[in-house]
Amino acid sequence: MNGQTIHSLLDAAAQETPDAPAIRDATGRWTYRELDAAARAFARWLRGQGIGRGDRVVVQLPTSRELAAMFYGTSRVGAVFVPLNPAMKEFHLRSVVGNAEPKLVLTDAPGAPVLRRVSTAPVHDIADVRPDLAPAGEDTGAGPGETEAVAPDDLAVLIYTSGSTAAPKAVICPHAQVTFACRALTEVLGYRPDDVVFCRFPMSWDYGLCKVLMTCVARCEIVLADGESDLLLLRRMRETGVTVVPIVPSLATMIVRLAGRDTGPVPPVRMFTNTGAALPQSTIDALRTRFTGARVVRQYGQTEAKRITVMPPEADRDCPDSVGLPLPGTRVLILDDDGSPLPVGEVGEIVATGPHVMAGYWRNPEDTARSFRRDPRTGQPLLHTGDYGWLDDDGYLYFQGRRDDMFKHKGFRMSTLEIESAAMDIPGVRAAAALPPGDGHGLALFVESDLDAHQVITELTKRLELPKVPTVCRVLKEFPLTLHGKNARRELAALLEGNGA
Numbered sequence: 220m221n222g223q224t225i226h227s228l229l230d231a232a233a234q235e236t237p238d239a240p241a242i243r244d245a246t247g248r249w250t251y252r253e254l255d256a257a258a259r260a261f262a263r264w265l266r267g268q269g270i271g272r273g274d275r276v277v278v279q280l281p282t283s284r285e286l287a288a289m290f291y292g293t294s295r296v297g298a299v300f301v302p303l304n305p306a307m308k309e310f311h312l313r314s315v316v317g318n319a320e321p322k323l324v325l326t327d328a329p330g331a332p333v334l335r336r337v338s339t340a341p342v343h344d345i346a347d348v349r350p351d352l353a354p355a356g357e358d359t360g361a362g363p364g365e366t367e368a369v370a371p372d373d374l375a376v377l378i379y380t381s382g383s384t385a386a387p388k389a390v391i392c393p394h395a396q397v398t399f400a401c402r403a404l405t406e407v408l409g410y411r412p413d414d415v416v417f418c419r420f421p422m423s424w425d426y427g428l429c430k431v432l433m434t435c436v437a438r439c440e441i442v443l444a445d446g447e448s449d450l451l452l453l454r455r456m457r458e459t460g461v462t463v464v465p466i467v468p469s470l471a472t473m474i475v476r477l478a479g480r481d482t483g484p485v486p487p488v489r490m491f492t493n494t495g496a497a498l499p500q501s502t503i504d505a506l507r508t509r510f511t512g513a514r515v516v517r518q519y520g521q522t523e524a525k526r527i528t529v530m531p532p533e534a535d536r537d538c539p540d541s542v543g544l545p546l547p548g549t550r551v552l553i554l555d556d557d558g559s560p561l562p563v564g565e566v567g568e569i570v571a572t573g574p575h576v577m578a579g580y581w582r583n584p585e586d587t588a589r590s591f592r593r594d595p596r597t598g599q600p601l602l603h604t605g606d607y608g609w610l611d612d613d614g615y616l617y618f619q620g621r622r623d624d625m626f627k628h629k630g631f632r633m634s635t636l637e638i639e640s641a642a643m644d645i646p647g648v649r650a651a652a653a654l655p656p657g658d659g660h661g662l663a664l665f666v667e668s669d670l671d672a673h674q675v676i677t678e679l680t681k682r683l684e685l686p687k688v689p690t691v692c693r694v695l696k697e698f699p700l701t702l703h704g705k706n707a708r709r710e711l712a713a714l715l716e717g718n719g720a
Contacts, residue, residue: 223398224369225294225376228435229255239412240440242431243459244283245447251438254288257352261292264351268341270323272297272369275377277321277338279303279312279330280345282422282445285352287431289325290422294394297369298322301377301389304423305330313337315379318389318582371395377581378425380522389581390425390522400525400575401432403546407529408492408516410437410463417461419452419470421445425522426494430465453477456486464488467495469700471502472649478509490514490532497618497636499643500539517542519618523590524575524602527551528616541615542608549573551616552601553609561609566619569606576600626655628662629686638689641682642666645675650698652711653689660715661690667698691715 232241233255241251249257270276276298280286286302293300301319303312305327316324316337324342326334335342376392410416416434418441420427427445434441442459444452452474456464466474471493478485488510503515514535519542520526528551530543545551552560553567561567572594579587592601607619619625620634627633635653642651642664650667654660666675672692679688693714699707 224371224373224394225397225432226258226291226369228398228401228432229258229291232435232438236412236438239438241435242284242287242441242443244443247284249284251435254284254291257285257288258291258295260352261289262295264348265292265296265298265323267351268323270296270298273374274298274322275301275319277301277303277316277319277324277334277340279305279307279324279326279334281305281327282420282427282443284443285345285349286422287443288352290428290431294369294375297373299374299377301379302421302423302428303379304421307423309333309337315389319377369394371398374578376428378428378522379423388583388586391578391581392425393578396575396577397429397432397525399548400546401429402436403548403575404429404526404529405433405436407531407546408433408463408490409532410434410439412438414439414462415460416441416463416465417444417456417459418442418465419444419447420465420467425525426465426467429525449473449477453481453483453486456488457484461486462489463492464490465492465494466498467493468498468502469650469698471498471506475502475505475509476649485510488513490516492516492518494518494520494526497542497640499640501643519543519569519616521602521604521606523577523604524549524571524573525577526575527569527571527604538611538615540617541611542618543616544614545571545616546573546575549575551610551614554603563610563612566607566609569604569608569616569618571602571604572599576602624655628656633687638662638664638679638683638687641679641687642675644682645670645678648675652698652708654708654712654715657712657715662687663691663693663715664689665693665695665698665711665714667695670694 233251237252238250240248241254242249276293278289290300321340324334324338324340325345327345331342331344371394373394374391375394375397377389378392379389410433416430418427418430422428430441444455491506491513506515514532516532516535517530518526519528528543528545550572552570554570555561555567579591590603594601606621609617620636624635638653639651642648647670648666648668652665654663656662672694676692699710
């Protein structure tokens with residue numbers, strides 16, 4: 220497969236715009252020249268540890284300028300970057316590290332004892348390593364022995380996704396697929412050299428990792444704000460002059476709430492880009508009201524292909540129920556249960572094909588065979604998403620729901636998404652999550668709201684057919700969230716277990 224390597228993106232940026240601001244965190248800022256020098260210093264350190272092509276390097280550290288340099292430096296020596304969320308606990312770390320089989324592990328003082336218990340590879344405390352990571356002077360060129368033959372189809376990253384089970388599941392991300400997806404997204408979203416992208420997501424999630432590369436492609440600046448105080452969010456957005464904000468619904472709700480109470484100048488945001496879950500129309504409207512002139516761009520994707528569709532920013536008010544068009548050079552198919560294409564307007568499984576489709580799941584042939592297939596006619600890779608939707612005459616995709624979201628209840632086929640959307644339409648509801656009927660409980664809805672459960676159900680009966688109105692409604696002061704800011708559905712389901720609801 221033709222393509223580029225991850226570190227070649229930084230090479231080009233450092234050569235063309237060496238003094239442009241590249242990356243900022245709570246402790247400081249680097250230009251592209253400085254980021255490149257730090258990446259090369261880390262590559263030299265890795266070589267000194269005997270790390271080379273194909274070796275897995277597990278890194279469990281907060282997202283920072285330093286972590287971004289490690290990402291590029293790992294790529295430069297041909298090794299595989301395996302970023303883990305600092306909040307990941309020993310129970311999951313044991314299975315993830317066992318699955319990845321790293322040759323080296325990097326962490327901080329709090330994480331070192333746990334990782335030394337679960338890893339047979341050397342575990343380094345970043346505080347001990349940091350003195351060796353200082354850039355060597357101003358020279359950013361490759362010295363003797365510093366050029367590694369890295370091919371675009373080599374494995375670059377393993378991204379461990381949160382699945383429905385405790386078993387580890389890592390998406391295999393080669394250089395070519397990652398760089399293609401990031402270049403295509405940068406083009407479609409129209410990132411500009413003068414943009415400042417404010418990223419609140421960890422690099423252990425492909426949403427955050429991809430933003431580091433996209434800003435490099437665009438020669439603009441990224442602000443890594445994962446882990447910073449929520450109370451300082453708007454102040455940091457103002458200080459950094461943010462123009463682009465990647466969001467998920469929970470972050471969007473927080474921004475709207477904070478903006479409603481804030482009396483300072485409005486940050487100069489020109490675009491919000493959403494993923495993770497559908498953004499309620501009420502939240503979209505509130506963002507547009509608080510940030511006059513800002514586009515709110517809907518996207519659909521999975522780690523297995525980075526991103527699949529994007530609503531063109533200039534058309535963010537068109538086709539309000541759509542999640543956009545396929546990335547340039549890719550296609551979206553809608554297939555029936557037999558794998559045959561369905562006509563326009565009919566609901567079927569969403570299947571993606573193109574250079575952005577990843578290479579499967581690491582050491583997981585069963586799940587790989589289920590999701591990653593080949594088109595029997597063309598031989599092209601196909602990603603069977605397990606999600607359902609339909610296409611209109613102009614090629615726009617409409618997301619209907621995930622396989623687990625769709626169910627039949629009281630003779631009606633329905634989706635948790637439509638119930639959640641109706642709940643979010645109720646004034647005073649800040650978050651909503653519906654759960655299909657299960658063992659010991661009926662159709663259930665959780666909301667974060669100042670309303671009581673009876674008020675919520677009453678309002679829902681005005682918006683939904685009676686069979687779609689939940690029989691159980693719980694009001695929470697605060698929603699449990701996953702590490703990536705999505706609703707923690709397993710924790711919500713546990714609240715219902717055994718209560719006879």
